[in-house]
Amino acid sequence: MQDRVEPPFWMLGNFAPVTEETTAYDLPVEGAIPPELSGLYVRNGANPRHGQSSHWFLGDGMLHGVAIESGKAKWYRNRYVRTPIFEGAPRHPLAGLDIRYALSNTSVVAHASRIMALVENALPMEISRDLETRGFNDFGGRLATPCTAHPKICPATGEMHFFGYRVIPPYLTYHVADAAGALVRSVEIPVKAATMIHDFALTARHTIFMDLPMVFDMPTAMAGSTMPFHWSESYGARLGVLPRGGGAQSLRWIDIEPCFVYHVANAFEEDDGTIVLDVARYDEHWRDGPKRNAFDTASLTRWRIPPGATRAEETRIDDRSIEFPRIDERRTGVPHNAVYALATEGSLADGVFTELLKYDLKCGRVDARRFVSELPSEFTMVPASEAAGEEEGWLMGYVYDRASATSDLVILDASDIGGKPVARIRLPVRVPQGFHGTWIASEPRECDAAAH
Ligand SMILES: [Fe+2]
Numbered sequence: 460m461q462d463r464v465e466p467p468f469w470m471l472g473n474f475a476p477v478t479e480e481t482t483a484y485d486l487p488v489e490g491a492i493p494p495e496l497s498g499l500y501v502r503n504g505a506n507p508r509h510g511q512s513s514h515w516f517l518g519d520g521m522l523h524g525v526a527i528e529s530g531k532a533k534w535y536r537n538r539y540v541r542t543p544i545f546e547g548a549p550r551h552p553l554a555g556l557d558i559r560y561a562l563s564n565t566s567v568v569a570h571a572s573r574i575m576a577l578v579e580n581a582l583p584m585e586i587s588r589d590l591e592t593r594g595f596n597d598f599g600g601r602l603a604t605p606c607t608a609h610p611k612i613c614p615a616t617g618e619m620h621f622f623g624y625r626v627i628p629p630y631l632t633y634h635v636a637d638a639a640g641a642l643v644r645s646v647e648i649p650v651k652a653a654t655m656i657h658d659f660a661l662t663a664r665h666t667i668f669m670d671l672p673m674v675f676d677m678p679t680a681m682a683g684s685t686m687p688f689h690w691s692e693s694y695g696a697r698l699g700v701l702p703r704g705g706g707a708q709s710l711r712w713i714d715i716e717p718c719f720v721y722h723v724a725n726a727f728e729e730d731d732g733t734i735v736l737d738v739a740r741y742d743e744h745w746r747d748g749p750k751r752n753a754f755d756t757a758s759l760t761r762w763r764i765p766p767g768a769t770r771a772e773e774t775r776i777d778d779r780s781i782e783f784p785r786i787d788e789r790r791t792g793v794p795h796n797a798v799y800a801l802a803t804e805g806s807l808a809d810g811v812f813t814e815l816l817k818y819d820l821k822c823g824r825v826d827a828r829r830f831v832s833e834l835p836s837e838f839t840m841v842p843a844s845e846a847a848g849e850e851e852g853w854l855m856g857y858v859y860d861r862a863s864a865t866s867d868l869v870i871l872d873a874s875d876i877g878g879k880p881v882a883r884i885r886l887p888v889r890v891p892q893g894f895h896g897t898w899i900a901s902e903p904r905e906c907d908a909a910a911h
Pocket of ligand 1: 565608609657721722894895
């Protein structure tokens, strides 16, 4: 009964939405912003416009951005993503199937000179550098499925690889956009049923899909549930390994222990062709459906798929509960050493994110930055330069201070995450706990001139 009267965790503390769109210029800085940093940090999150939502994942998308140039924090802006739902479009009976009827609240990706806000049940929503909504990007009418919130940009080719899942056939479709942003390939991936698929993996030679037991529940959907997925004891779990460039006939299924995964940190191939994936793995998730006052916990886990194997080898890297695993994205698809993640303790409403962790996978060492009176959000790794080493750069993320009820954009040295922050950019308002952010480096000035 208590669950019905207590507000859900996503309405409490710093999970609660903000009510204003704010613009502030020339932000105060403690420390020194590295002069090499020039660009925009932008993070997405659910911020229900009317004050409440039926699930943590179902608030209107709100972007929080800080523009940095020449050692200065030029501005902070937060802006709603102007989706049709935000603009008041009436809900219709097939809302779950309409890829233009969704909240664009989960992540941000920059590819081929476009910045896009993403949610896994809609088309990408293009936004401007000052966070104004431009409209859906359907790739010139070619994209007929949603786009995952976790596309992968191949550092070797510049292609954007992504997928869309749906609750009616085709359940899962894989897409590739070339480096210029044109949709050049779509492949239907055969799966047994509609499941919730949040992320996938890319290596230099393969794409790996996760077919996990988080099944779509039609009766629950028909009864009006806004999150109609639940854990299945019988569905099983497997990874679909597709050679890049291959058709569905070349797909190979690899069995794994039943589990759920929102986020893949990275995947790569060893010299003998063994495929390796590092993921934040839940032993199970939403057995009785989503809860209002708790969230299951995940641990950093490695799957290895030797050549010819039909089952993955699984190793838990660490017992700590973590989420939001990130890497230096220049390592996407190739071997990485460092994984950055937030450690979680207790229930979400109590300020669950307690530490920023850095896993040094070669040494087996874990560095930590402990947060006591503050609450961190996801941190993004920003390389010091294109030529810099994997761990040479900064970690950037919003941190909420409970005492002042405001937030900072905190910049840490990626090689010393527990040390004094390199810089704290003071924001005039709080930034609620959200989902995923990205760093979008400024384009060279000569390109700007050429474009005009
Ligand atoms: Fe995610």
